[in-house]
Amino acid sequence: MFNFIFIFNTLTLIQFSSAAYGSTVHYLEHGETFHFEPYSKGLELQTFCYKGRKKSIIYIWQSVLFQLNHPNEDYTLYEGSTPENVELEYSKNSHFWSTNIFMVKQKSFKINPFNTTCIGVISGDSYTVQISVINMDFWKLLMLGIGTFIFLSADTLSKNTFFHYVTGITFGVCASVLVLIYFISKIFPRKPFMYGVLGMGWSLVIYISRLLWENIQVVVKYYKFYVTWYILFTGLVSFILCYRWGPVENQRTINLIKWSLQCVGLCLIFNSSSYQEAATAQIVILLISYHLPQKWKLAPKTYWKKKFPPKIKLLTNEEYYQQGVVETAKALNSLRQYCSSPECNQWETVLKLSDVKRFASFMEGNSHLSDEEVLEYDSFIQNLTDDEEHNELTDEED
Structure with a gap:
């Protein structure tokens, strides 16, 4: 010995x-x-x-x-x-x-x-x-952007049905490896060994995922057929389970999902930089801005508008005329649609009109003005233009 x-x-x-x-x-x-x-x-x-x-x-x-x-x-x-x-x-x-x-x-x-x-x-x-040395790491910037987006969109994502199915299918594909390990453990008769295999299950999943990530090109190139069918099968089973139970409706569960997403977002922001003090400062600024009252957030914008009011651009005569034609056509079309809809009581409307034939002609797409009204309007515009020209000549002579 x-x-x-x-x-x-x-x-x-x-x-x-x-x-x-x-x-x-x-x-x-x-x-x-x-x-x-x-x-x-x-x-x-x-x-x-x-x-x-x-x-x-x-x-x-x-x-x-x-x-x-x-x-x-x-x-x-x-x-x-x-x-x-x-x-x-x-x-x-x-x-x-x-x-x-x-x-x-x-x-x-x-x-x-x-x-x-x-x-x-x-x-x-x-x-x-x-x-x-990489002075500006693209992946760190991407991680910062994704973390900020997840944190700010956590409330919306936690209630989104599409997000529910995507996360459910993704988790199902990843967790299927653990299910596979469970069925393999059934081959071995000894229970202590089976418990050990189950205890090491997630470690094996992480190890296998890391191996696949490190050798993703080799796996896709030589085992593309098996990988594709495995993902399709496990994804289909996960979709069926998600569809069976449906999206989350309990408000407390939604809150837990929201808080979990916000924690994930903050972790991504913290790991987006090796300068941990600066990353922590980013998190603090994000948390403060997230919990600020809405009126405080709008205060700088309101002050800026008061201090530097936007310049108002006046319309020319031609622009004014064109805008009037466009808006009038829209309003008349909207009126025709309303009068043709079930919300309008046509008989009650007809009883209030003095010229039913003119209303019927308007509903058929004809002009809402008569020839006399058009002639009167043109004469008024002509007289108005003549008066303006006369006033301008008078001002020039003075």
Whole structure:
């Protein structure tokens, strides 16, 4: 037994020493690229650090991208705030029996631009490491916009039928993996094992979802037929269940959905920036503006209108005439529609009229004015125009 322990400790020490040999620290800045070439056949730990920058409001949506160009998946990453923390993480996980089935290897990921971050890479192959600074991260801006929209629209979305079906179908497709795990657990006779599988169900769902997200292109390319039919089948079952129970009608349940959506929106806003103080300030401003009385929100607009009233544009004679023709035609058409509708009592209306034939002609689409009225109106306009011209000539002579 003593010999086994001695051999075991010796192998562990040899493994740690061989990997730690040649361990160096490289401080990289924006645009810098480091090419690593192994000096021996053993594994070598190389630590790459980004010092970070001082926090400023102009860098609120900045991101730093760590890119590892490796020919295969035979590598391990360790993250820490200092090189010593990276070596400590490596020493904790350097034993050959310590494996994590939920670890998904990423060759490109974002780090905090305001903190010192160190990434340890252990590999026996050649690879390249690069640091890129994104001054305006589009995804963070998109996350901020989506979070703000969800928070402000939570009241409407919680009562929307379409949103009810979409979320129900989406949740059903994702949760169907958990149902699949449940039926698989029925194969095993021992109950403790089944409870363990169910307890790990959501962890497996998250792990599988992460794997699918990391390899979405490969899955869609080679398993497109199965993925399509799986989503269609589970989506159809989810739609049937949502249709059977119908949209939520209980007001307390609607309130819970609304508050949940608002919490999701605030979480998205908080995670939309690595500058947590600025993100918190955005949340505070949003909450204050959301709960302000309506008259307080309209006060700046009212004050601006009083201080700078809008200029009123007067109509010309031609514009006035055209507008009168258009509006008169609309009003006459609306009157014809009303008189033809069941809301109007035609016989009572006819009894009040002095010229029934003229009313009938108007309902058939003819003009509502007689020839004498048109002639009288034209004469009045002509006289009015002559008087205006005469007054203008008189003013000019004076």
